[in-house]
Amino acid sequence: AQSVTQPDIHITVSEGASLELRCNYSYGATPYLFWYVQSPGQGLQLLLKYFSGDTLVQGIKGFEAEFKRSQSSFNLRKPSVHWSDAAEYFCAVGGADSWGKFQFGAGTQVVVTP
Amino acid sequence: DTAVSQTPKYLVTQMGNDKSIKCEQNLGHDTMYWYKQDSKKFLKIMFSYNNKELIINETVPNRFSPKSPDKAHLNLHINSLELGDSAVYFCASSRRGTGNTGELFFGEGSRLTVL
Numbered sequence: 001a002q003s004v005t006q007p008d009i010h011i012t013v014s015e016g017a018s019l020e021l022r023c024n025y026s027y028g029a030t031p032y033l034f035w036y037v038q039s040p041g042q043g044l045q046l047l048l049k050y051f052s053g054d055t056l057v058q059g060i061k062g063f064e065a066e067f068k069r070s071q072s073s074f075n076l077r078k079p080s081v082h083w084s085d086a087a088e089y090f091c092a093v094g095g096a097d098s099w100g101k102f103q104f105g106a107g108t109q110v111v112v113t114p
Numbered sequence: 115d116t117a118v119s120q121t122p123k124y125l126v127t128q129m130g131n132d133k134s135i136k137c138e139q140n141l142g143h144d145t146m147y148w149y150k151q152d153s154k155k156f157l158k159i160m161f162s163y164n165n166k167e168l169i170i171n172e173t174v175p176n177r178f179s180p181k182s183p184d185k186a187h188l189n190l191h192i193n194s195l196e197l198g199d200s201a202v203y204f205c206a207s208s209r210r211g212t213g214n215t216g217e218l219f220f221g222e223g224s225r226l227t228v229l
Contacts, residue, residue: 043204107155
């Protein structure tokens with residue numbers, strides 16, 4: 001069965017500091033991995049995705065993520081956060097056969113302090 | 115132009131009532147979904163339609179009935195609303211097929227509050 005664990009429920013980071021959000025997954029086949037961001041009262045926006053090839057993927061808003069098969073991880077990073085990065089971040093796993101039945105993690109809330 | 119649009123954005127209603135949420139996508143996608151986000155922000159799939167055919171039907175009470183009149187529209191009707199139905203319901207769409215990774219494009223959500 002597929003599952004996603006985001007170990008950090010809540011992270012507080014200073015503006016300008018780096019950010020790393022952790023994601024561990026379990027999936028029986030080749031995973032497709034995604035990070036989404038949800039601002040308050042908004043829908044989910046895709047930040048980046050991995051399905052094959054280069055294990056370091058670049059996304060929008062200056063985010064990147066690295067797929068590590070040996071660790072079943074897909075951690076999200078940003079070198080320097082902006083106040084507008086305060087939001088809820090969701091990691092999700094799916095696959096070619098999943099028909100969009102993604103398993104989402106519980107989310108990590110990011111608070112950015114001045 | 116909003117890619118995936120849902121209406122209404124907010125619904126407040128009494129227990130026992132029936133309500134509907136509508137969704138439309140203009141992305142040309144062939145698959146649409148309903149996801150439910152509970153008060154703890156946990157997201158879980160409810161239904162999925164591919165080319166108007168129901169392909170995913172999770173363990174959801176039969177008070178919930180989706181309908182897809184065409185590839186661009188997916189509606190959700192809920193009968194006899196209960197307190198536990200209070201949640202944010204997200205519509206999403208994706209494109210399947212070779213070369214597509216099927217990432218989901220979400221609407222802004224419809225917040226349902228049952229009193």
